[in-house]
Amino acid sequence: MNIKNKKLDLNEFMQIRENVLLDWPTGKEVNLEEAFVFQKSLPAHLSFSSLLADAKKNQYILIQPRAGVAALDKHIELLQYLQDVGTADCLPSTIDSYTRHKRFQEAQQGLEESIVEGRSLLNGFPAVNHGVSGCRRLIQSVKVPVQVRHGTPDARLLAEITLAGGFTSFEGGGISYNIPYSKNISLEQTIRDWMYVDRLIGLYEEQGISINREPFGPLTGTLVPPSISHAVAIVESLLAAEQGVKDITVGYGQCGNLIQDVAAIRTLESLTQSYLEEHGYTDMKITTVMHQWMGGFPQDEAKAYGVISWGAATAAFAGATKVIVKSPHEAMGIPTMAANAQGLMTTKQVVSMLKDQRMPLTQELKAEMSIIEQETRSIVDKLFELGEGDIAVGTIRGFEAGVIDIPFAPSKFNKGLILPARDNVGAIRFLEVGNLPFSDEIKAFHAQKLQERAAYENRSVDFQMVIDDVYAIGKGKLIGRGSKGEQQ
Amino acid sequence: MSHTIVLGVIGADVHAVGNKILHYAYTQAGFFVVNLGVMVSQEEFVQAAIESEAKAIVVSSLYGHGEIDCRGLREKCIEAGLENIKLYAGGNLVVGKTPFKEVEEKFIAMGFDRVYPPGTDPKTSVDDINKDLASL
Numbered sequence A: 001m002n003i004k005n006k007k008l009d010l011n012e013f014m015q016i017r018e019n020v021l022l023d024w025p026t027g028k029e030v031n032l033e034e035a036f037v038f039q040k041s042l043p044a045h046l047s048f049s050s051l052l053a054d055a056k057k058n059q060y061i062l063i064q065p066r067a068g069v070a071a072l073d074k075h076i077e078l079l080q081y082l083q084d085v086g087t088a089d090c091l092p093s094t095i096d097s098y099t100r101h102k103r104f105q106e107a108q109q110g111l112e113e114s115i116v117e118g119r120s121l122l123n124g125f126p127a128v129n130h131g132v133s134g135c136r137r138l139i140q141s142v143k144v145p146v147q148v149r150h151g152t153p154d155a156r157l158l159a160e161i162t163l164a165g166g167f168t169s170f171e172g173g174g175i176s177y178n179i180p181y182s183k184n185i186s187l188e189q190t191i192r193d194w195m196y197v198d199r200l201i202g203l204y205e206e207q208g209i210s211i212n213r214e215p216f217g218p219l220t221g222t223l224v225p226p227s228i229s230h231a232v233a234i235v236e237s238l239l240a241a242e243q244g245v246k247d248i249t250v251g252y253g254q255c256g257n258l259i260q261d262v263a264a265i266r267t268l269e270s271l272t273q274s275y276l277e278e279h280g281y282t283d284m285k286i287t288t289v290m291h292q293w294m295g296g297f298p299q300d301e302a303k304a305y306g307v308i309s310w311g312a313a314t315a316a317f318a319g320a321t322k323v324i325v326k327s328p329h330e331a332m333g334i335p336t337m338a339a340n341a342q343g344l345m346t347t348k349q350v351v352s353m354l355k356d357q358r359m360p361l362t363q364e365l366k367a368e369m370s371i372i373e374q375e376t377r378s379i380v381d382k383l384f385e386l387g388e389g390d391i392a393v394g395t396i397r398g399f400e401a402g403v404i405d406i407p408f409a410p411s412k413f414n415k416g417l418i419l420p421a422r423d424n425v426g427a428i429r430f431l432e433v434g435n436l437p438f439s440d441e442i443k444a445f446h447a448q449k450l451q452e453r454a455a456y457e458n459r460s461v462d463f464q465m466v467i468d469d470v471y472a473i474g475k476g477k478l479i480g481r482g483s484k485g486e487q488q
Numbered sequence B: 001m002s003h004t005i006v007l008g009v010i011g012a013d014v015h016a017v018g019n020k021i022l023h024y025a026y027t028q029a030g031f032f033v034v035n036l037g038v039m040v041s042q043e044e045f046v047q048a049a050i051e052s053e054a055k056a057i058v059v060s061s062l063y064g065h066g067e068i069d070c071r072g073l074r075e076k077c078i079e080a081g082l083e084n085i086k087l088y089a090g091g092n093l094v095v096g097k098t099p100f101k102e103v104e105e106k107f108i109a110m111g112f113d114r115v116y117p118p119g120t121d122p123k124t125s126v127d128d129i130n131k132d133l134a135s136l
Helices: A009-022 A027-031 A032-042 A046-058 A070-082 A105-118 A127-141 A156-164 A187-206 A226-242 A258-278 A301-318 A337-352 A363-386 A391-401 A440-457 A465-475 B017-026 B044-054 B066-069 B072-081 B098-109 B122-134
Strands: A062-064 A090-096 A146-149 A168-170 A212-214 A247-253 A283-292 A322-324 A419-422 A429-433 B006-007 B030-037 B056-061 B086-091 B114-116
Touching: A009 A187, A009 B056, A027 A127, A027 A156, A032 A187, A032 A247, A046 A062, A046 A212, A046 A247, A046 A283, A046 A429, A046 B122, A062 A337, A070 A127, A070 A337, A070 B086, A105 A212, A105 A322, A127 A146, A127 A156, A127 B006, A146 A156, A156 A168, A156 A187, A168 B006, A187 A391, A212 B017, A226 A247, A226 A363, A226 A391, A247 A258, A258 A283, A258 A301, A258 A363, A283 A301, A301 A322, A301 A337, A301 B030, A322 B086, A391 B066, A419 A440, A419 A465, A440 A465, A465 B017, A465 B044, B006 B017, B006 B044, B017 B030, B017 B098, B030 B044, B044 B056, B044 B072, B056 B072, B056 B122, B072 B086, B098 B114
Parallel strands: A062 A322, A090 A146, A146 A168, A168 A212, A212 A247, A247 A283, A283 A322, B006 B030, B006 B056, B056 B086, B086 B114
Antiparallel strands: A419 A429
């Protein structure tokens, strides 16, 4: 293994860079010196870092949609609508799936066909094809900061173009945008490629231009236990910090049990902060983002609003800095502009109403926080051990060993031995712990929690329980009870 | 009866959850499942069907590009000598909320035998496959 968690040498970075910019013709438009000047010329209200700092200081919750269509004019229209009608505090450009896999030629065809047909055939905004000038036109057409949201294993060219284009936040990471988003790409490759992205952002930081980085919290979005996503977020934060990133928003996908979700957001921030400090990264700005429920949604829009509202309420009780909002069209795929704005308005109403209410630190909350902390620490500490102190090496070895394992992931570099299921109050527990390095006490805790539910439902703890839980919210429940345990 | 089914998520789509559930449900139903996982090209579907002598290909797509990704699959099957193979598609097959009737018509016109909306119980397609393959 030829990788080290060490700041990339600038000459080496510049050498790699020459090739990165050749991946698509628009790469030629990127001039780093000129990009610094452009970023510095942008007004403060377009800076993600400033907005996040303000929200954290003044304890209000930012709301952000997902959105992206193929054509530039339509995309600008969409973002302006979400800003003006949807009252989004910050905006995204969700990148289409061809671009995510560097299939720029197919993205180009999809873009051209979309313009001809007058509707988007792509599921996002092909930022690389639009190039630096297209991105700048977009950024200068809106009044709030814009983030790149995607799922790209090799995001080097995308980062070069969008950062030069005026985006001030970049989602993803070498683990969170590999294991849930690809099949055959090695972790060593993606961790290395994301070191490049983080080093690039570090170069902007050195110029006094703060670019926010957001490791993707929800991973596969399907019953991911908090300690799994926390471990990934912490590792990606450590890797980013080493390359010079200073502003990080760690993420988490709502599970649905309030106590577990509040405990997750609170421990996510404190654990990340603590690991960064322990490893000498002391001048970091850390904020949190909670994603409203990422799994299957009800088809009915009224029911979907229920799920969205619960996500908004949970983010407020937890005190997340930002919440990523779903739309009432979630079950059907990509929402219309109007439906997307309605999800935002629903969320804004709830987080505003709950602005002054946070969940107090009860015994139950403390207990749940303690479980998450113990589990997360046992995973992350094991990764350091496996890497003999190097977290990049340890993470790669850890995935090979299944010491860190993501449920339902498509990647062959993920062991895939763990299985999650809900306990009798809907918190997500481990039905199979696989090779996670948990203590016997923790393992027994999970087994007992699932036994409680199985006894209540008069069924066995097995894969059918997992399937029932995957479908449950779409069917109007949180817990996929067997027929005998069903509450009307 | 133990039918052989090729299963996979087409194109650049990485949605793995439904794929794992279908694999489980089809195996439980007694099918022999050749699961190609996520990010499967049309060529890989056809190749796997030839090699396994499958009677049906079940294509999933959740990310919206299904419309582009599925075009021409029927023609590729015919070119490869799989004239009678049954083609099934399911998921969020087009970008944006579209009446399912329109989606279904579009995919039937592309040569698919059956089309399913998102959130369909695996049992529905199991029953259909059993019915469709019984007559072959």
